[in-house]
Amino acid sequence: MSGSTVRLELPASSGYLVLARAAAAAMCARLDYPLDRLEDVKLAVDEGCTLLLSDTNPDETITLVLCPNDDGQLEISLTATTRHGKTPKESSFAWTVLSALVDRVSASAHNGRLTISLQASRGNALVGS
Amino acid sequence: MSTTTGRPKRKTSWTAESRAREKVLLARMDAEPAESPAYIAARDELITMHIPLVEHLARRFRDRGEPHDDLVQVGMVGLIKAADRFDTTRGVEFSTYATPTIVGEIKRHFRDRGWSIRVPRRLQEMRQHISRATAELSQQTGHSPTVAELAAHLNITEEEVLEGLESAQAYSTLSLDSTTSSGDDESDSAALTDTLGDDDIALEGVEYRESLKPLLAQLSERERQIIMMRFFKNMTQAQIANEVGVSQMHVSRLLSKALKELRNGLTDDAF
Numbered sequence: 499m500s501g502s503t504v505r506l507e508l509p510a511s512s513g514y515l516v517l518a519r520a521a522a523a524a525m526c527a528r529l530d531y532p533l534d535r536l537e538d539v540k541l542a543v544d545e546g547c548t549l550l551l552s553d554t555n556p557d558e559t560i561t562l563v564l565c566p567n568d569d570g571q572l573e574i575s576l577t578a579t580t581r582h583g584k585t586p587k588e589s590s591f592a593w594t595v596l597s598a599l600v601d602r603v604s605a606s607a608h609n610g611r612l613t614i615s616l617q618a619s620r621g622n623a624l625v626g627s
Numbered sequence: 628m629s630t631t632t633g634r635p636k637r638k639t640s641w642t643a644e645s646r647a648r649e650k651v652l653l654a655r656m657d658a659e660p661a662e663s664p665a666y667i668a669a670r671d672e673l674i675t676m677h678i679p680l681v682e683h684l685a686r687r688f689r690d691r692g693e694p695h696d697d698l699v700q701v702g703m704v705g706l707i708k709a710a711d712r713f714d715t716t717r718g719v720e721f722s723t724y725a726t727p728t729i730v731g732e733i734k735r736h737f738r739d740r741g742w743s744i745r746v747p748r749r750l751q752e753m754r755q756h757i758s759r760a761t762a763e764l765s766q767q768t769g770h771s772p773t774v775a776e777l778a779a780h781l782n783i784t785e786e787e788v789l790e791g792l793e794s795a796q797a798y799s800t801l802s803l804d805s806t807t808s809s810g811d812d813e814s815d816s817a818a819l820t821d822t823l824g825d826d827d828i829a830l831e832g833v834e835y836r837e838s839l840k841p842l843l844a845q846l847s848e849r850e851r852q853i854i855m856m857r858f859f860k861n862m863t864q865a866q867i868a869n870e871v872g873v874s875q876m877h878v879s880r881l882l883s884k885a886l887k888e889l890r891n892g893l894t895d896d897a898f
Contacts, residue, residue, distance in 0.1 A: 516793070519793065520789070520793060523789050523792060523793065524789055526774075527773070527774035527775070527785055527788070527789060530773045530774075530775060531773060531774075532770055532771035532772060532773050532865075533761055533771045533772055533773065533774065533777070533792075533875065533876075534771040534863055534864035534865045534868075534875055534879070535771070536773075536774065536792075537792070537864055537875075537876075537879040538863075538864065541879070541882060541883055541886070544883065544886075545886065548890060549897055552897065552898075553897070553898055580898075582898045584898065586897040586898055587897055587898065590893075590897035590898075591839060591889065591890075591893050591897075592890075592893075592897045593897065594858055594859075595858050595886065598857060598858040598859075598861055621863070
């Protein structure tokens with residue numbers, strides 16, 4: 499983890515998603531991501547948290563870690579203790595959404611803790627078709 | 628295509644006659660034991676008489692992103708509560724008593740949806756400025772602007788830009804198809820009608836497509852189109868904005884709103 503890592507612990511409740519989104523957005527702004535990527539990252543964090551929330555007890559916490567890597571990409575991990583303690587199906591809608599929003603998505607489960615890892619580059623898609 | 632939601636120009640014809648009828652009904656409700664058929668009939672009629680009041684009050688909250696029908700529905704809850712609690716000995720008109728109860732329910736509905744009733748004006752304006760600047764800068768530079776570029780362009784701080792973006796998102800949790808009169812200069816693109824066939828192709832090989840299809844069908848044309856473009860054809864938000872002819876911020880709002888709706892329908896599909 500580099501010195502500019504941000505770690506946020508959130509109560510597992512949808513009311514706190516705004517904080518997760520805000521942190522992700524601010525990090526993207528720091529990394530000078532273009533707006534459409536910033537919005538994608540926000541949406542991905544929102545989607546990832548919502549995915550965790552669907553399998554988390556309300557008294558749990560979600561840990562959000564935002565870490566810019568050496569390649570200038572943003573690595574994001576979302577971790578919580580879940581009921582099933584297993585990774586989400588890759589055929590699920592949420593997974594499809596996450597895969598479309600960021601460059602890489604992976605999940606791992608250890609001892610009931612599920613981590614969803616996202617990697618988002620700043621992208622350089624040009625406007626126009 | 629600007630579909631201004633039709634606002635029926637109905638004058639409340641609160642005649643002396645209906646006023647008299649209301650008195651009769653209230654007196655009957657007073658006299659009859661609750662739950663008796665006569666009480667229930669009077670209560671029903673009193674409630675029915677005041678549906679126009681609910682509709683009127685609900686219209687005061689139009690353009691805030693909630694469908695009118697939903698507001699009427701929660702307003703009705705307020706009306707029913709008022710009918711059950713009204714005390715004729717207080718000497719106020721029923722409508723006077725019912726109004727705050729109805730408005731209270733409507734406001735509560737907005738609160739429950741996580742959106743305070745009043746978007747601070749500053750943020751509303753900010754949202755519009757950012758939206759416009761994003762379009763301008765994208766046009767000029769050929770790429771989606773960064774927060775720093777927007778801040779410089781608008782002569783505001785980066786934090787303010789982020790705040791404006793987030794307020795747009797909060798706004799989106801409610802509304803997005805009802806933006807026609809909210810001052811956005813985004814025009815709806817016309818030709819988005821032939822999407823269902825496309826959906827089938829894009830959904831090929833998606834395991835859950837049978838459960839997804841009816842949900843997609845419930846979205847508005849535009850939301851469905853944007854969902855397909857972003858998640859199944861992997862177009863960027865900027866590309867979609869360009870193709871559909873709305874701002875990128877609007878695409879982002881539509882996406883997050885549509886996603887929310889889809890999620891509600893697809894509960895527990897992930898594990």
